[in-house]
Structure formats: structure tokens, C-alpha cells
Amino acid sequence: GQSLEQPSxxxxxxxxxVQINCTYQTSxxxxxxxxxxxxxxxxxxLSYNALDGLxxxxxxxxxxxxxxxxxxxxxxxxxxxxxxxxxxAPHRDDKIIFGKGTRLHILP
Amino acid sequence: xxxxxxxxxxxxTQMGNDKSIKCEQNLGHDTMYWxxxxxxxxxxxxxxxxxxELIINETVPNRFSxxxxxxxxxxxxxxxxxxxxxxVYFCASSLxxxxxxxxxxxxxxxxxxx
Numbered sequence: 204g205q206s207l208e209q210p211s212x213x214x215x216x217x218x219x220x221v222q223i224n225c226t227y228q229t230s231x232x233x234x235x236x237x238x239x240x241x242x243x244x245x246x247x248x249l250s251y252n253a254l255d256g257l258x259x260x261x262x263x264x265x266x267x268x269x270x271x272x273x274x275x276x277x278x279x280x281x282x283x284x285x286x287x288x289x290x291x292a293p294h295r296d297d298k299i300i301f302g303k304g305t306r307l308h309i310l311p
Numbered sequence: 312x313x314x315x316x317x318x319x320x321x322x323x324t325q326m327g328n329d330k331s332i333k334c335e336q337n338l339g340h341d342t343m344y345w346x347x348x349x350x351x352x353x354x355x356x357x358x359x360x361x362x363x364e365l366i367i368n369e370t371v372p373n374r375f376s377x378x379x380x381x382x383x384x385x386x387x388x389x390x391x392x393x394x395x396x397x398x399v400y401f402c403a404s405s406l407x408x409x410x411x412x413x414x415x416x417x418x419x420x421x422x423x424x425x
Contacts, residue, residue, distance in 0.1 A: 233410035245401060245416035246354065253411055288352055294410050298367055301346070301354035 205229045207302040209291045214308040215281055223276045223305045225291030233294040235267050235274045240304065241287045249276070249289075281309050314338050315417035317402050323423045324392060331388045332420045334402030340415075342366070342408030343385035345377060346401040348419075354401070360385055361408045397424045 206228040215221035227235070234253035238246040252258050252267035252274060264277040278285055288304040315336045324330055336343060344367075345357040359367040363379040374390045385402060402417040 236413075245418050247416065248413045251411060251413070290354065296410050298356050298359065299414060303351060303353045306352075
């Protein structure tokens with residue numbers, strides 16, 4: 204079967220750190236991407252993990268554990284502009300699975 | 312220059328009508344996609360084309376017919392529109408359609424069926 208779980212909503216305070224968790228189950232798994240989508244906008248690529256471990260890009264880091272079918276996106280020094288939806292997106296051999304994403308609310 | 316463009320941006324139409332959405336990418340990519348995002352933000356692939364050939368058809372009703380005249384264009388024609396077709400439709404592209412590639416999304420077409 205195929206499944207993808209991430210929280211529907213997360214709230215955090217400006218300047219803080221937030222972690223968005225993701226568990227997935229899919230055949231033909233290649234790696235895990237994260238995409239960001241602002242209201243009214245298009246999804247845009249944030250990161251891709253093909254191997255286990257942590258990938259860091261500026262304030263954002265993404266982690267993958269293939270054995271646990273688990274990953275997370277870590278956002279540091281949160282800014283109001285980080286208010287958006289974040290999609291955990293496992294790659295299969297033929298497509299990317301997106302799901303419903305996590306809506307991140309940031310409080311001043 | 313816009314990498315992936317879609318027209319129209321908004322589309323309001325009556326049930327039963329036929330409509331088309333156009334997509335163009337200037338990235339030189341081989342693979343293009345259509346996604347549907349519903350009101351709950353669920354983003355799901357509909358079709359993918361690689362160099363004008365259909366690769367993925369995700370059990371989409373046959374009222375939806377994609378057409379790729381060349382590898383830079385992927386259009387979506389929808390017949391007999393239904394209320395449930397109201398959604399945002401995103402076109403996307405990637406270099407070769409290989410696993411692990413980044414997909415680049417167009418701005419979306421907001422379709423409202425009345």
C-alpha cells in the first residue's frame with residue numbers, strides 16, 4: 204500500500220524553531236523532497252534527501268531515515284514569511300507523492 | 312522569463328462546458344506533469360508526459376484529455392465539466408522525469424465550475 208502522514212497544522216512563534224515530521228509508506232522509494240507553498244502560490248522545491256542523514260540549506264534542514272520511513276523538515280529562526288504549507292514528498296520510481304501538506308502558522 | 316507558465320490563471324464556467332488549460336515551459340525539460348489541488352490542499356498527480364509520450368495516467372476520468380504537441384507544451388482539455396472539477400490545476404516540469412529530480416511548478420489555474 205501507499206501512505207503519507209504529516210500533521211495538518213503546526214503553530215510556532217517568530218524566531219523559534221519548528222520541526223515538521225513525516226512518515227511514509229510506498230513501494231519503489233527513492234528519496235524524500237520537501238516543497239513549500241504560500242497561499243495562492245505554486246509549490247516550490249526546498250530540499251531532497253536521497254540518503255539517510257541531515258541536509259542543511261540555510262535556515263532549513265531536512266532529515267531522512269530510510270529504515271524508519273521517516274523524515275522531518277526543521278525550520279530555524281522562523282520568520283513571518285515562512286507561513287506557508289509544507290509538503291513532504293516521497294519519490295517513487297515513477298512519480299512524486301504530495302498529499303495534503305502541513306500548514307505552518309507563525310505568531311509574532 | 313517565466314520558467315513554467317499556464318493560461319488562463321482563472322477560469323469560471325458552467326457545468327457541462329468544455330474548457331482547456333495551456334502550459335508551456337522554457338526550461339528545456341523533457342517531462343511535464345498535470346496536478347490537481349483540491350480545496351483541502353491535497354495535491355495529486357494526474358498525468359505525466361515525457362517528450363510528448365504519456366507516462367502516467369492516474370485513473371483520471373476520461374473527460375480529462377492531455378495533449379502534448381511538443382515537449383515544451385502540455386495542454387489539458389476537460390469535457391463536460393462537473394462541480395467536483397473545481398480545483399487549482401498545476402502544470403510542472405522536470406529535466407528527464409527521473410527519480411529524485413526537482414519539479415518546477417507553474418502558477419496554477421484556478422477553475423471554478425458553477
